[in-house]
Amino acid sequence: MTDLTAGAGKKEASASVYVNIRVVGEDSATDSSPASGSFSAVSRTDSDRQIGGTSFDRRGEAAEGASVSSSGVLYTESHDGTDDIDDIYADMCIVKIDDSMSIRSEASEDAEPAGYIYKDCIGEILEQKGSWTKIRSGNLEGWIKNSYLLYGESVIDRIRQACMQVAVINTETLRVRKEASEDASIIALLGEGDEVDVVDMDGDDWTEIEYEDGTEGVGSGYVSNEYITLKMMYKTGETLEEVKAREEASRKASDESKKAE
Numbered sequence: 001m002t003d004l005t006a007g008a009g010k011k012e013a014s015a016s017v018y019v020n021i022r023v024v025g026e027d028s029a030t031d032s033s034p035a036s037g038s039f040s041a042v043s044r045t046d047s048d049r050q051i052g053g054t055s056f057d058r059r060g061e062a063a064e065g066a067s068v069s070s071s072g073v074l075y076t077e078s079h080d081g082t083d084d085i086d087d088i089y090a091d092m093c094i095v096k097i098d099d100s101m102s103i104r105s106e107a108s109e110d111a112e113p114a115g116y117i118y119k120d121c122i123g124e125i126l127e128q129k130g131s132w133t134k135i136r137s138g139n140l141e142g143w144i145k146n147s148y149l150l151y152g153e154s155v156i157d158r159i160r161q162a163c164m165q166v167a168v169i170n171t172e173t174l175r176v177r178k179e180a181s182e183d184a185s186i187i188a189l190l191g192e193g194d195e196v197d198v199v200d201m202d203g204d205d206w207t208e209i210e211y212e213d214g215t216e217g218v219g220s221g222y223v224s225n226e227y228i229t230l231k232m233m234y235k236t237g238e239t240l241e242e243v244k245a246r247e248e249a250s251r252k253a254s255d256e257s258k259k260a261e
Contacts, residue, residue, distance in 0.1 A: 101116065101144075167195070206222045206223070
């Protein structure tokens with residue numbers, strides 16, 4: 001399933017897909033006048049990403065050998081680069097458990113389980129009723145006791161740390177600046193569709209990024225928020241159907257491995 005890359009507040013669960021390495025040479029740029037000189041930059045294309053304490057591969061699946069306490073589904077959510085990042089995080093919550101637990105279909109300990117949530121999983125608060133909160137975590141919706149959740153302004157930094165933020169370039173060629181200013185020197189160019197890691201969002205206009213410069217390893221600089229889509233990736237819970245599908249896939253892979261021996 002392809003992730004949604006346009007429109008504020010729109011979401012879609014998807015595997016995290018990383019673009020192939022793409023070298024960008026001298027070209028016109030769109031954040032002001034045409035660039036001069038020679039620049040090169042490539043997307044970050046690590047095979048695995050550490051998100052919420054779990055290593056995920058390019059398909060968004062937990063790396064082989066991940067324990068139950070660190071598993072979950074990788075969820076991708078996209079926002080326009082000019083959206084207020086604090087507003088995005090304000091509606092989120094993170095579970096405070098050390099392993100895994102079920103969440104319920106109703107606000108009662110006697111209700112049927114709706115699915116399972118894991119350490120460092122993130123969700124969106126939908127409704128609160130007494131000592132219970134209804135959350136959406138990926139495809140999973142259900143009720144969880146408030147004592148197992150952290151939310152509010154005081155935990156925004158904790159939630160940020162559990163997310164991976166990626167900037168997707170949505171213009172033909174984009175300049176990377178040394179500082180957060182149109183007057184700053186140009187240090188690299190990135191092409192449309194390239195994905196780079198977000199270091200920090202500097203106010204409403206600029207985002208600090210990391211990229212592989214092709215010669216000296218990892219470089220850092222600033223890009224205009226006007227020409228990026230912010231893609232946030234974080235761990236979410238699993239519905240009962242997703243748990244069953246994962247377990248069946250694991251058994252099938254184990255059987256095929258035994259046959260190959």
